[in-house]
Amino acid sequence: MFKILQKTLRAGTVTQPYPETAASLASGFRGLPEFDLENWRDARPAADACPSGAIAVTDAGRFRTVTVDYGRCILCGECAAVTPEGAVRVGRNFEAAATDRKALVISAQYTLDAEGRQTCLVRAAPEIGRQLTRQIHRILGRSLAIREVDAGSCNGCELEIVALNNSVHDIERFGIHFVASPRHADMLLVTGPVTRNMELALRKTYDATPDPKLVVAVGACGISGGIFGTNYATRGGVDQVIPVDVYIPGCPPRPEALLFGILMAVGRLRNRQ
Numbered sequence: 502m503f504k505i506l507q508k509t510l511r512a513g514t515v516t517q518p519y520p521e522t523a524a525s526l527a528s529g530f531r532g533l534p535e536f537d538l539e540n541w542r543d544a545r546p547a548a549d550a551c552p553s554g555a556i557a558v559t560d561a562g563r564f565r566t567v568t569v570d571y572g573r574c575i576l577c578g579e580c581a582a583v584t585p586e587g588a589v590r591v592g593r594n595f596e597a598a599a600t601d602r603k604a605l606v607i608s609a610q611y612t613l614d615a616e617g618r619q620t621c622l623v624r625a626a627p628e629i630g631r632q633l634t635r636q637i638h639r640i641l642g643r644s645l646a647i648r649e650v651d652a653g654s655c656n657g658c659e660l661e662i663v664a665l666n667n668s669v670h671d672i673e674r675f676g677i678h679f680v681a682s683p684r685h686a687d688m689l690l691v692t693g694p695v696t697r698n699m700e701l702a703l704r705k706t707y708d709a710t711p712d713p714k715l716v717v718a719v720g721a722c723g724i725s726g727g728i729f730g731t732n733y734a735t736r737g738g739v740d741q742v743i744p745v746d747v748y749i750p751g752c753p754p755r756p757e758a759l760l761f762g763i764l765m766a767v768g769r770l771r772n773r774q
């Protein structure tokens with residue numbers, strides 16, 4: 502017993518103070534890709550390389566429209582690898598949760614020269630993740646009960662969600678805890694592209710959750726179907742089945758990104774009340 506106490510005292514406090522301070526990220530951490538829309542000379546290689554269809558290029562004569570949907574992005578970095586001029590690079594930002602699905606989409610229009618090089622005409626890039634300050638957790642004036650629903654995920658998101666409960670992230674310090682029944686929950690945290698087999702279960706879980714309730718779609722699959730998209734077996738995202746309050750991009754989102762999105766959702770609940 503004495504040895505355990507001694508070891509505990511030696512380890513000190515391991516819980517990260519995020520979001521009070523910035524998250525400590527590993528040197529090789531890969532966040533959202535960043536796009537310099539104005540200086541991007543050719544989006545076609547990146548669109549061809551993108552495995553999830555997050556980058557779309559539409560040509561009409563000498564005009565080109567490029568859209569990037571962070572809700573589909575799986576953070577693979579392929580777009581940066583095939584863009585040598587540096588207009589696309591792998592960033593370190595993960596605070597990208599949004600209450601509006603459209604806020605996860607950036608776009609630009611270009612003219613094309615004879616060699617197919619782009620020149621930017623207009624760009625529309627919402628400030629990804631800037632809707633929230635680090636102080637938002639102060640509005641959490643009550644406890645929050647979360648029911649996690651796996652609607653067909655690969656379990657990558659579940660691994661990060663489980664990490665919220667470890668001593669490094671310790672989500673209970675905010676009065677947030679996970680419950681076993683939707684009847685006890687304030688929030689549904691839903692992962693996966695919503696397989697057809699899970700669709701009815703998700704609807705029933707939503708109906709069983711008392712009002713006022715919040716729904717958070719987790720990861721590229723939860724937002725848009727991700728790499729699976731919409732097909733014979735999947736519905737293509739949580740909002741195709743039940744209303745969603747907050748979208749948390751990533752593949753999977755790291756624990757701090759989940760915390761960021763959950764706290765954003767709590768702010769939204771207070772606004773509603």
Ligand code: SF4
Binds near residue numbers: 574578
């Ligand atoms: S990082 Fe995202 S946008 Fe870039 S290629 Fe991978 S999935 Fe597509």
